[in-house]
Amino acid sequence: MASFRIRQYQDQDFEAVRALFARGIMEHAPAGFRHALRAARVRLALLAVFVAARAAAGSWVLGLGAVALALVLLWVLARAVCADYVREALGTDLCDVPGTYLRPPDCRFWVVEEAGTVAAMVAAVPAGRGELELKRMSVSREHRGHGLARALCREVLAFARARGYGAVVLSTSMVQVAAQRLYEGQGFRKVGTSYPSLLCTSLNFQMLYYRCDLGGGNK
Numbered sequence: 001m002a003s004f005r006i007r008q009y010q011d012q013d014f015e016a017v018r019a020l021f022a023r024g025i026m027e028h029a030p031a032g033f034r035h036a037l038r039a040a041r042v043r044l045a046l047l048a049v050f051v052a053a054r055a056a057a058g059s060w061v062l063g064l065g066a067v068a069l070a071l072v073l074l075w076v077l078a079r080a081v082c083a084d085y086v087r088e089a090l091g092t093d094l095c096d097v098p099g100t101y102l103r104p105p106d107c108r109f110w111v112v113e114e115a116g117t118v119a120a121m122v123a124a125v126p127a128g129r130g131e132l133e134l135k136r137m138s139v140s141r142e143h144r145g146h147g148l149a150r151a152l153c154r155e156v157l158a159f160a161r162a163r164g165y166g167a168v169v170l171s172t173s174m175v176q177v178a179a180q181r182l183y184e185g186q187g188f189r190k191v192g193t194s195y196p197s198l199l200c201t202s203l204n205f206q207m208l209y210y211r212c213d214l215g216g217g218n219k
């Protein structure tokens, strides 16, 4: 951590944080695709496509071709789940970081700077009921494995304690395995799961909800 500096977001970070966030989410598309392929309902659907195409065309080759097409569609859908999430974030809070995270009370947006570049980022916003939400955690690939995410996580937890919050909450997805290990190592526990859309349900793409109780909150 010696050459890294954690500081508040500044206007010149705009493009860097948007790109860092987008890359961090889009890299999960292949894992989402593989995860969907492991779901029993997806395998059954692929089998049904094969049987129907084979019966309709009377050809094994066309049956296999239909399965190949279905796999391409599955890949497009898995990518679309990630792309939709990125589009939504870039069009809302990450379109106006000062308005969302710097000016409102009890909000923050930290970046980790290394040699003038943004290496990592995280945000915090009040989530109601005395909880602070940790959001937009991302570390650039070339800076991973050096404890940057752990340091940012601690920054958010310390901020929440200092402001009298009783808990820090966050959401992640089942394919973000490194993030799950990170949060569990920092004292978060899984408190719920959900499928955020019909598409996610069909791809077996679950969101996971985590919570870290701080004790002694006064919000």
Ligand SMILES: CC(C)(COP(=O)(O)OP(=O)(O)OC[C@H]1O[C@@H](n2cnc3c(N)ncnc32)[C@H](O)[C@@H]1OP(=O)(O)O)[C@@H](O)C(=O)NCCC(=O)NCCS
Binding pocket: 024, 025, 136, 137, 138, 139, 140, 143, 144, 145, 146, 147, 148, 149, 150, 151, 171, 172, 173, 176, 177, 178, 179, 181, 182, 183, 185
């Ligand atoms: C998840 C992420 C933020 C971790 O960043 P990082 O700076 O490399 O993490 P750290 O070096 O601080 O590691 C902290 C802990 O995270 C976990 N972790 C990090 N990388 C991991 C990996 N590849 N596999 C499993 N666990 C991993 C470990 O528990 C690690 O603790 P340890 O070193 O004692 O084992 C980073 O991989 C990332 O930006 N991923 C893409 C975006 C993303 O998924 N963000 C989370 C949004 S909810």
